[in-house]
Amino acid sequence: MTIDSLRVAVIGGGLIGAGWIARFAENGVDVSVYDPAPDAEEKANRVLENADRAYSKLTMAPRTNKGDVRFVDSIDKAVRNAGLIVEAVPEEPSLKKTIYAEIEKTAAAEALIASSTSGILPSNLQEGMLHPERLLVAHPFNPVYLLPLVELVGGRETAADVIRRASEIYRAIGMHPLHIKKEIEAFVADRLLEAVWRESLWLVKDGIATTGEIDDAIRFGFGLRWAQMGLFETYRLAGGEAGMRHFMAQFGPCLKWPWTKLTDVPDLTDELVDLIASQSDAQSGHHSIRELERIRDDNLVAILQALKVNNWGAGETLANYEKQRFDAGALTATDVDKSQPIRTLERLVPADWTDYNNHMNESRYLQCFADASDSLLRVIGVDAEYVANRGSYFTVETHIRHLNEVAALQPIYVTTQILKARGKKLHLFHRLYHGSDQLLATGEHMLLHVNLETRSASEPATEVSQRATEIAQAHAHLETPEGAGRAIGQPLSVGRTR
Amino acid sequence: MTIDSLRVAVIGGGLIGAGWIARFAENGVDVSVYDPAPDAEEKANRVLENADRAYSKLTMAPRTNKGDVRFVDSIDKAVRNAGLIVEAVPEEPSLKKTIYAEIEKTAAAEALIASSTSGILPSNLQEGMLHPERLLVAHPFNPVYLLPLVELVGGRETAADVIRRASEIYRAIGMHPLHIKKEIEAFVADRLLEAVWRESLWLVKDGIATTGEIDDAIRFGFGLRWAQMGLFETYRLAGGEAGMRHFMAQFGPCLKWPWTKLTDVPDLTDELVDLIASQSDAQSGHHSIRELERIRDDNLVAILQALKVNNWGAGETLANYEKQRFDAGALTATDVDKSQPIRTLERLVPADWTDYNNHMNESRYLQCFADASDSLLRVIGVDAEYVANRGSYFTVETHIRHLNEVAALQPIYVTTQILKARGKKLHLFHRLYHGSDQLLATGEHMLLHVNLETRSASEPATEVSQRATEIAQAHAHLETPEGAGRAIGQPLSVGRTR
Numbered sequence: 001m002t003i004d005s006l007r008v009a010v011i012g013g014g015l016i017g018a019g020w021i022a023r024f025a026e027n028g029v030d031v032s033v034y035d036p037a038p039d040a041e042e043k044a045n046r047v048l049e050n051a052d053r054a055y056s057k058l059t060m061a062p063r064t065n066k067g068d069v070r071f072v073d074s075i076d077k078a079v080r081n082a083g084l085i086v087e088a089v090p091e092e093p094s095l096k097k098t099i100y101a102e103i104e105k106t107a108a109a110e111a112l113i114a115s116s117t118s119g120i121l122p123s124n125l126q127e128g129m130l131h132p133e134r135l136l137v138a139h140p141f142n143p144v145y146l147l148p149l150v151e152l153v154g155g156r157e158t159a160a161d162v163i164r165r166a167s168e169i170y171r172a173i174g175m176h177p178l179h180i181k182k183e184i185e186a187f188v189a190d191r192l193l194e195a196v197w198r199e200s201l202w203l204v205k206d207g208i209a210t211t212g213e214i215d216d217a218i219r220f221g222f223g224l225r226w227a228q229m230g231l232f233e234t235y236r237l238a239g240g241e242a243g244m245r246h247f248m249a250q251f252g253p254c255l256k257w258p259w260t261k262l263t264d265v266p267d268l269t270d271e272l273v274d275l276i277a278s279q280s281d282a283q284s285g286h287h288s289i290r291e292l293e294r295i296r297d298d299n300l301v302a303i304l305q306a307l308k309v310n311n312w313g314a315g316e317t318l319a320n321y322e323k324q325r326f327d328a329g330a331l332t333a334t335d336v337d338k339s340q341p342i343r344t345l346e347r348l349v350p351a352d353w354t355d356y357n358n359h360m361n362e363s364r365y366l367q368c369f370a371d372a373s374d375s376l377l378r379v380i381g382v383d384a385e386y387v388a389n390r391g392s393y394f395t396v397e398t399h400i401r402h403l404n405e406v407a408a409l410q411p412i413y414v415t416t417q418i419l420k421a422r423g424k425k426l427h428l429f430h431r432l433y434h435g436s437d438q439l440l441a442t443g444e445h446m447l448l449h450v451n452l453e454t455r456s457a458s459e460p461a462t463e464v465s466q467r468a469t470e471i472a473q474a475h476a477h478l479e480t481p482e483g484a485g486r487a488i489g490q491p492l493s494v495g496r497t498r
Numbered sequence: 499m500t501i502d503s504l505r506v507a508v509i510g511g512g513l514i515g516a517g518w519i520a521r522f523a524e525n526g527v528d529v530s531v532y533d534p535a536p537d538a539e540e541k542a543n544r545v546l547e548n549a550d551r552a553y554s555k556l557t558m559a560p561r562t563n564k565g566d567v568r569f570v571d572s573i574d575k576a577v578r579n580a581g582l583i584v585e586a587v588p589e590e591p592s593l594k595k596t597i598y599a600e601i602e603k604t605a606a607a608e609a610l611i612a613s614s615t616s617g618i619l620p621s622n623l624q625e626g627m628l629h630p631e632r633l634l635v636a637h638p639f640n641p642v643y644l645l646p647l648v649e650l651v652g653g654r655e656t657a658a659d660v661i662r663r664a665s666e667i668y669r670a671i672g673m674h675p676l677h678i679k680k681e682i683e684a685f686v687a688d689r690l691l692e693a694v695w696r697e698s699l700w701l702v703k704d705g706i707a708t709t710g711e712i713d714d715a716i717r718f719g720f721g722l723r724w725a726q727m728g729l730f731e732t733y734r735l736a737g738g739e740a741g742m743r744h745f746m747a748q749f750g751p752c753l754k755w756p757w758t759k760l761t762d763v764p765d766l767t768d769e770l771v772d773l774i775a776s777q778s779d780a781q782s783g784h785h786s787i788r789e790l791e792r793i794r795d796d797n798l799v800a801i802l803q804a805l806k807v808n809n810w811g812a813g814e815t816l817a818n819y820e821k822q823r824f825d826a827g828a829l830t831a832t833d834v835d836k837s838q839p840i841r842t843l844e845r846l847v848p849a850d851w852t853d854y855n856n857h858m859n860e861s862r863y864l865q866c867f868a869d870a871s872d873s874l875l876r877v878i879g880v881d882a883e884y885v886a887n888r889g890s891y892f893t894v895e896t897h898i899r900h901l902n903e904v905a906a907l908q909p910i911y912v913t914t915q916i917l918k919a920r921g922k923k924l925h926l927f928h929r930l931y932h933g934s935d936q937l938l939a940t941g942e943h944m945l946l947h948v949n950l951e952t953r954s955a956s957e958p959a960t961e962v963s964q965r966a967t968e969i970a971q972a973h974a975h976l977e978t979p980e981g982a983g984r985a986i987g988q989p990l991s992v993g994r995t996r
Contacts, residue, residue: 015738141719142736149719176718178711188707189715193729195693200729209686213676215728217687219811220674221639221647223728226721228797229790230713231698232774233782237790238640240513244709244778248771273746276730280742284731292727292735298808299726306800312793313717362868362893367861395860397986400896405953420987427987444986455903487985488897488942489918489925 003029003172009082011075011099013037016116017088018044019144021069022051026145027173028064033071034078041071046290051145054297056348056409058146058304059322075099079107084169086138088116096125104130112166114138119186122155132157136166139187140175143293146300148176148317151187174321176314204279205272212283227303228313301350336379338474341415341431344375354408365400369430369443372414376428380467382460390461393426393447401442401483406434418475419484421468424449424457429481442483501527501670507580509573509597511535514614515586516542517642519567520549524643525671526562531569532576539569544788549643552795554846554907556644556802557820561845573597577605582667584636586614594623602628610664612636617684620653630655634664637685638673641791644798646674646815649685672819674812702777703770710781725801726811799848834877836972839913839929842873852906863898867928867941870912874926878965880958888959891924891945899940899981904932916973917982919966922947922955927979940981 008024010017013035021044024031033044048069055063072078079085085103089095096115103113113135115125126132137153150170154163167177180187186194203209209217225234232244239247284292307315308322336342345368353364377393386392406412413433420427430443451458460468506522508515511533519542522529531542546567553561570576577583583601587593594613601611611633613623624630635651648668652661665675678685684692701707707715723732730742737745782790805813806820834840843866851862875891884890904910911931918925928941949956958966 015736141723147719147722149715151715176714178714178718180707180711182704182706184704184706188701188712189719191697191701192694192712192716193720195697196690196729199689199693203686203689206680206682208680208682209678211730213678214686214690215731216674216676217647217649218690218724218728219726220676220815221645221687222691223721223724223726224645224798224801224812225639225794226716227725227801228717228721229794230716230721231694232709232778233713233790234794236778236782237787237794238513240787243775243787245771245775248766248774268746273743276746277741277743280730280734284734289735289738289741292731295808295810296723296727296732296735299805299810300722302804302807303722303725303801306804307797309800310793310796312797314722317718361865362896363861363865366864366896366898367859370860394900396900397984398860398864398896398898398900399986400864400898402892402894402896446986485985485987486895487983488895488944489983 009078010086012088013040013044018047022145025067029067032078057350075102076106085113126155133159153180211279341417344372344416345414359405381464397446399444404440418472421472507576508584510586511538511542516545520643523565527565530576555848573600574604583611624653631657651678709777839915842870842914843912857903879962895944897942902938916970919970
């Protein structure tokens with residue numbers, strides 16, 4: 001099963017259901033949704049907007065066209081033709097079972113049914129199903145469109161192949177499927193979350209710390225560790241060269257100390273709920289939920305990108321995902337209109353590309369041009385395989401005219417004109433635009449073909465040379481761009497925009 | 499108390515003690531260390547090397563000179579003249595008390611004594627002290643030189659002013675002091691860690707998940723949330739517009755479900771220790787501890803920098819810290835030798851500035867030049883106050899010659915020559931070097947003084963104009979740099995290095 005032909009049904013459009021809708025739609029998958037609540041579509045759209053905003057910044061790869069999202073008025077209409085049916089309704093086993101019965105009236109026998117439950121055993125959910133073998137739990141984490149983790153749990157009757165098929169789907173939409181091989185209530189992640197939640201409730205109830213202080217204890221400390229290594233790998237480091245065994249010998253006994261006694265569950269009395277709600281207001285009430293969601297998403301995007309640079313953990317997942325998208329969306333020589341400058345880059349200005357005034361940083365202009373050069377190189381056949389075996393082009397000289405400013409999250413694009421392609425040399429002229437046609441900057445670049453082993457200039461492969469020359473000849477009919485050949489300090493031409 | 503005149507003593511040079519040594523030394527504070535173990539100095543140096551590597555990438559601000567680190571052979575020698583005495587010895591109350599008695603024989607009465615204990619009550623530690631009022635717990639998190647959190651806990655006899663004085667010190671070295679107002683064993687963060695540790699031990703013991711799977715459940719999921727918001731702010735979002743109270747109503751009852759029953763502590767039998775150690779080997783054993791430490795540090799640096807861009811949480815702490823350092827380390831017109839190009843930037847190439855071949859990305863050359871321009875601007879008086887009230891310079895044109903490559907973590911520096919400073923225009927020529935004198939690139943830039951309200955060209959303030967002119971006149975005696983005034987496509991001059 002590839003996701004190209006996949007159709008998804010989502011039953012229940014709350015926070016989790018809407019997160020699923022967003023993740024599939026952002027990956028070009030059509031989604032049918034059933035949720036009887038009158039405001040379901042409106043609420044889900046808010047999540048889709050957040051996802052749209054986050055995905056504009058998440059990867060450098062070209063964005064795929066979004067899948068269609070269609071709200072329908074029955075389960076029957078939603079699941080017809082669906083290859084994957086996502087159930088994201090409230091955590092009541094009887095409700096879920098009623099819905100499965102409804103689904104099975106229409107759904108194809110081989111369609112997967114994935115419950116988003118965060119704690120109910122799949123074996124329990126399978127009771128009474130016509131085709132229990134295709135049910136699994138696929139437990140995601142909010143925001144579903146950004147966090148890669150999805151816990152996959154099969155029940156007693158789940159077919160072995162079902163976990164494999166589901167894993168493929170989740171991987172194709174940028175997730176990290178984690179197969180939990182033995183089903184227990186709450187699976188793995190929520191076990192840990194419940195433990196922290198319980199301990200935190202005691203800390204608040206006993207007046208040791210406020211909700212804000214507890215959050216600070218997490219995010220200024222071990223939260224930073226856990227975003228990249230988990231508990232055990234972190235502790236392995238604490239053990240030093242002697243590793244985990246030493247850590248256990250040294251710190252294991254702490255478990256016997258008095259600080260692990262608070263394991264009862266505090267009663268959620270009105271007083272405790274009031275206390276927590278009012279502390280939470282004091283901590284976060286100056287931001288609306290909408291603002292907090294966007295702050296969270298900006299932070300998550302930035303953390304994922306930071307980890308991507310180190311190709312580690314969730315960053316490795318993102319890197320693989322980006323590669324998939326690049327491969328899927330890359331321009332090729334055949335789909336390029338050679339009579340015009342080629343549109344080599346299209347994106348929104350990421351929030352982290354800007355200065356304190358929210359304008360794109362000086363050096364990011366060059367990054368746009370460098371990315372546009374990379375895209376042009378792929379068009380003429382300098383792809384990953386060519387780079388690994390034959391060589392690449394290095395920029396040896398750059399001239400940028402900064403003509404206008406642009407703010408974060410504004411749409412920008414680059415067009416590229418080949419001024420000359422001869423032998424080892426490739427002479428490019430990029431124009432960076434905002435919106436439909438405001439010229440922000442021009443970049444003139446001389447690139448040299450290089451043998452990556454000797455790191456010195458070399459002739460490109462014939463087919464690369466040919467493709468470049470072909471485009472250069474077509475572009476020879478275009479006007480010489482204003483600014484090409486300029487040296488710094490030359491008088492400006494009349495009519496320059498600034 | 500400022501840290502300019504602060505001297506610190508560290509008693510115990512293990513992982514935590516060495517982390518403290520590194521953090522203070524990186525901030526220019528002299529540290530005396532006492533640790534009777536024969537290999538203490540060697541082990542501590544390994545941590546200092548890691549910290550040196552991390553700090554080369556942590557901030558854009560100029561690095562301060564490191565403080566002296568001196569290992570001495572007695573507590574007496576270590577604590578003499580120290581304003582802050584850090585105790586980081588094993589978690590045995592009687593050992594700690596013996597050491598405090600020894601410290602108090604020599605230490606000044608007003609010197610602070612800060613225990614690094616992760617769980618013992620400060621009131622217990624104060625028993626029998628001569629000056630118990632100056633003892634506090636300052637509990638840090640590994641790696642101490644990178645994680646901002648330090649929990650400050652006073653005991654019954656701790657003077658109110660002691661927490662305030664300590665907070666100032668920790669803030670000055672880039673930390674986030676969190677004052678825990680009510681002392682309990684394990685304070686706050688370790689309470690939460692113990693809860694997760696206990697739950698994780700059960701999960702491994704019961705064969706639900708391996709150590710690697712548990713770590714994945716953390717780092718691909720909620721760990722990413724916790725690096726930026728904690729538990730409560732995250733759940734506030736799960737409650738939607740209705741906020742925390744709604745979340746509690748919706749999810750509170752889950753606490754009663756069967757999945758919170760596992761609250762006993764499993765016995766750390768040999769079998770369980772073996773199981774965990776062997777799973778940890780399978781998970782992480784292909785990296786040495788040294789490698790893992792560096793991966794961790796690179797990830798933490800990148801995450802902190804990612805959060806800095808959004809000025810959030812630990813990233814806000816880093817931003818404030820960087821500002822402190824910029825203010826402390828900024829070049830001023832008076833300390834510049836005007837007869838030569840000015841050294842405007844000095845740093846190592848950050849690991850996340852490089853491509854898959856480990857060479858500095860094309861656009862980072864411009865970032866070096868943009869940062870060098872900023873540094874030159876500060877020299878001529880364009881500081882934060884000037885920018886807020888008068889205006890700034892914008893780059894309108896750039897010409898870069900890329901002459902050589904440079905790898906991650908290599909030392910680089912930039913020198914800046916003013917070619918011309920007249921009216922609104924500032925014409926700069928930067929040279930980027932690797933090591934002592936390998937020329938990597940040149941950057942020629944035309945800057946224009948701009949009124950930030952109208953966003954259009956304007957005259958700079960007289961004193962800024964004067965300073966720029968003064969340097970330009972001194973630089974007029976220097977040779978015109980090779981490459982200045984070049985346009986792209988001009989024939990290369992003879993003898994160009996490449």
